[in-house]
Amino acid sequence: MTTTSNLFQHYPLNAAFFDEVFRQDGQVYPHYEDIHRQFSRLTSADFERLNEYAKLSFLNQGITYAVYSDGHKGAEQIFPFDLFPRVIPAADWEMLEKGLIQRNLALNLFIKDVYGERKILKDKIVPSALIFSSPHYSEEMKSIRPKNDIYCHISGTDLIRHSDGRYYVLEDNLRSPSGVSYVLSNRDAMKRTLSNAFRWSSVCSVNEYPAELLATLQSVAPNTEERPTCALLTPGTYNSAYYEHSFLAQTMGIELVEGRDLFVENNYVYMRTIHGPKRVDVIYRRIDDAFLDPLVFRPESMLGVAGIMGAYRAGNITIVNAPGTGVADDKAVCSYVPDMIRYYLDEEPIIPNVPTYLCEREDDLKYVLEHIQELVIKPVDMSGGYGVMICDRLSKAELEEVKLYIQADPRNYIAQPRMSLSVHSTYIEKKGEFEPRHIDLRTFTLMGKERPYVLPGGLSRVALKEGSLIVNSSQGGGSKDTWVTV
């Protein structure tokens, strides 16, 4: 292979994975040529300086997150950032953008159907047992019709690129997908650190996101006569995504509120302000359904607003996303999205799903138990990479244990072939050079009234540990700026 500088001197190529930057013959893909040329001119010491500068930029902005795990009570950390941006050519992005809009249109129609006529269940396209056994199914939503029939206004679709070079959908996040603030701050850090880079490449801007989000919220307000008042409801400063909540509220210019700042009177929601109560039309809530209304859901919840579901049912407030959207992002239901696309839109899915085995199905269960070593097992209702078991790394005894778990509660598990996540050149501090690391892509789609919007690019998450496939920030992942070329 040919490399021009010591930063790429030992860069290994592995035919088992799709490398985003290098072809197997060591040539750089055309859309990476500019950035690669620039990096090749740098020495290790140069790059180290830039890297330190980028880290400082995050620290100064106070961009941190908290991790929950055994023995650690949410200590704040800096989200690791890699300076080598991921580049997506315009043509690829055009396809992805269409595919994401298609997918989210179908998902919204599906959620509407589940809480309405249930045609797709009556036609036995999706098994009804899957829906009604979901902990995220919300009986409340049967009697509520959200404004403009939009249930999932903000969705985060996770994509991966397999060794065949194709993009696949790994999962949908339809409740409170997080991470978009990192997209914006990564771009910011990138501009501060490598301002020249943006001169050689034309890159789609991501800075419109807050304005697009606000416009999406306003487009679904119940009262269209006046300028609607929107607020972002956070569980509070202890939440792992609190930084994002405050960042989004601030950039949209709306209030950041906690449950205790809101109250319901005569089926309207008000927020307490120093000028007295102010009516709220749209709540972008970043708290789970179970905590929304203590009179309806968990009575001990101090995070929500008593009476908000009554106000919602009366049509006086829009809740974003609607309660009960989680019924469609259950990992078992996710495997039916291609069928939903055909059923509701009469189209073929543009982005395929990662093939999924539902342990609940007898045939699938049999296959999973027999081929467990080749598979990745995931609990259907966990996010953030928690509970994921990559079976070829387990001992025989551990495998037997996993099988017992699955057999005890098959509905709770899905299995997927171990997808070869693509790799991307990533700066490894310890070695002072670039090495390939696995990445995925969380995309963000907004579904407002007649105005779908996909944030160009998204959050490229990178598994910093050598050989690791788990990219979640809670499990030691980092991220990259993602460029969509114009």
Added chain:
Amino acid sequence: MTDYVIEYRTVTEYEKSVKQGAYEFLIIPCENESQMVKHHRLLHSMPREPFTARNKYGFITYHFHSNADTFDFFSVSLLAQVAKNQPTLNVVTDLSLEEENSILEDIDFQMDHQSFLQSTALSSLKPGDFYLDLLRQKEETVGMYLLRLNSAVHGMLRYVQGSTNTGTSAKVALQGGSGVCQDFAHIMIGILRQQNIPTRYVSGYLSLSDNRDSQLHAWVEVFIPKLGWRGFDPTNNLQENDHFIKIAHGRDYLDCQPIKGVLVTDGDHKTSYEVSVRNSKDYNWFLQQQQQQQ
């Protein structure tokens, strides 16, 4: 046709002041083909007037939300006059067994009635939890079966006030052998839903013939193919009639709780309730007596 005067009164005293509280009352009789609320009045001790909202099944709830004012005493009393006209209805149809079964087994029917076919934590029963002859027999029509089951469930528990609480499941009540109206209702629901017969929990007032102090009551409504919903009261082995005044229905007790409250206080509290259901004629006589005494 009977005219009733219903009184519902509750008083709660708090050891320490309540700083913030929200209450939801589901106590006012609903309106349907068999009952009409002629007038009603809600008296209370709160500084602000309540507002009404609708719950997920469309029933009217009263909301008391206190934001600024603190209180250590809370009372609500409802006075409602209700006209009720509910003759005991036929539950037997001319449908053949096959026709009935094809309706109950139809996926469209099941999806449309899914809320009242799904088991809940309070009502879930498995065939091992009760004698299998309580299941519908092969040659039995739904109507005949319901009459038999209503009577059988009536005999499954002894009615003992206070033997269970609002969190007691059908299974636990059956094991204990005694219970109150919601336990009878949950058992009937548990047995019927697993046979794909839609069944809903009903809360309401029951007029007792002897004018003694009443209680809030619970019974069930069952969907009979071709006929629709019919009321059964397994606690008293009765079919719904003029004496049953419905407030609301839901999947189980949790959907029909008369009072729900969330409040901020660090002390204990003491709550008392009183319910009376009187025939209007008796009520006028009762008022006259009271006036004469004064």
